[in-house]
Amino acid sequence: MLRRRVKRRDVLLLMAGVAMSTTRSHAQKPSMPIIGYLCPESPELFASRLQAFHQGLGEAGFVEGRNVKIEFQWADGQYSRLPALAADLVARNVDVLVAPGGAPVALAAKAASATKPIVFEMGGDPVQLHVVDSLSRPGGNITGVSSLSVDVSPKRLEFMRDLVPTATKLMVVVNPTSPTAQSQLQKLHAAAATLGVRLEVLGASKEDEFESVFAAATSDGAGGLVFTSDPYFAFRSSRLAALAMKYRVPAITQTRDFPIAGGLMSYGGDFMQSHRRAGIYAGRILSGEKPSDLPVQLVTKVELVINLKAAKLLGHPFSSAFVAGADEVLE
Incomplete structure (x- = not known):
């Protein structure tokens, strides 16, 4: 009888531990994916660009507040703050880091993480700036859109x-x-x-x-x-x-x-199109695609x-x- 009671007690303890572990994992898991949005300016100056990003994100099937959360960091024109702001978003364990608004933002995001998926938007040549290995095969954890303006x-x-x-x-x-x-x-x-x-x-x-x-x-x-x-x-x-x-x-x-x-x-370049396409790429990555498999898109319209x-x-x-x-x- 003692041996049976011990076994039963062990089973009960094991079941309780599994239940606690399951509860804890559910509590830690976010209810929806999170985008970290690193911006070089203020919300007011970036409003039209952000609107275009939301449009592209919606085309990819994601709407802020419904099935995706966006956490913002605004540099307010102080570009020297970008590296610290990028590191902060990475520390928040966002699912994808979006870095729109130029080469300084993309470079800050890339320096912040070699593993976190990153989508940039810029007017410069991302290969010449050493942001990606090539346009067709960006490699690593980063891809994006360039207008080459x-x-x-x-x-x-x-x-x-x-x-x-x-x-x-x-x-x-x-x-x-x-x-x-x-x-x-x-x-x-x-x-x-x-x-x-x-x-x-x-x-x-x-x-x-x-x-x-x-x-x-x-x-x-x-x-x-x-x-x-x-x-x-x-x-x-x-x-x-x-x-x-x-x-x-x-x-x-x-x-x-x-x-x-x-x-x-x-x-x-047409900045509305480049930011819209960045939103589409962010959505595609949230849906499971890898940055290394997504070629850098060029907005050729000027x-x-x-x-x-x-x-x-x-x-x-x-x-x-x-x-x-x-x-x-x-x-």
Whole structure:
């Protein structure tokens, strides 16, 4: 009898232990997958991009609050915070880390984890920046979307030269902290030599440096300002547009946000499509696909957006041919 009671007690204890273990595992397991969203800016500045990401995520079958949770980290324009914010999201054990908004975000995410699935969105060349091994076979734990908008900076120079054909000097504004700064400048200098125009390069990596750039363009008699592709510039389009009109300087940037805010013109990739596709990739990874099996997608569409009212105020009206070649004309 004693032996039977001992056996029964052992079985009961074992059953209790299994029940406790099962309860504990259910308590620890999240009710839905979690996306970690690493953003270089503030929610206000990133609203349109985030909307496009949600659209793509929905196309992949995921809706925030219904069957996926998103945890955000916002750098608020302080890009030096990105590595720590990326590490924090990795520590929260998110299922996939999304790194949109440029090369600095992608590089911070990649440095934070060699195993956590990562989806980036950028305008630079992810192979040249050593983010992936190749576009078709990214390898490792990271893939994403690129508009390759840094490659069209010389075309912005050409558009400015077409608008101001008598200009002998144009100014280029570059963010010296950008990982793509030097490659863009090399291409711009080559384009300037072909166009027969002299370039003066000005650096700006902080918002309080913007005004001195426009003031210099006015005082030095530059025909116009050409901004390199850089997320820090793109997300401050309203400020740049206001300064361009204040100093009456023709300027071109990479994003349509600039002419929409009252600036002259923009030429660059379609950011709505690149962020939407990042959302689709995040959803596909949550559904079980591996980043290494998903080739880097290229958003090849680039768009020229012009603002006729700004051109009139600046005294540089667009020719009929220029207007005909624009993808969008703002009245």
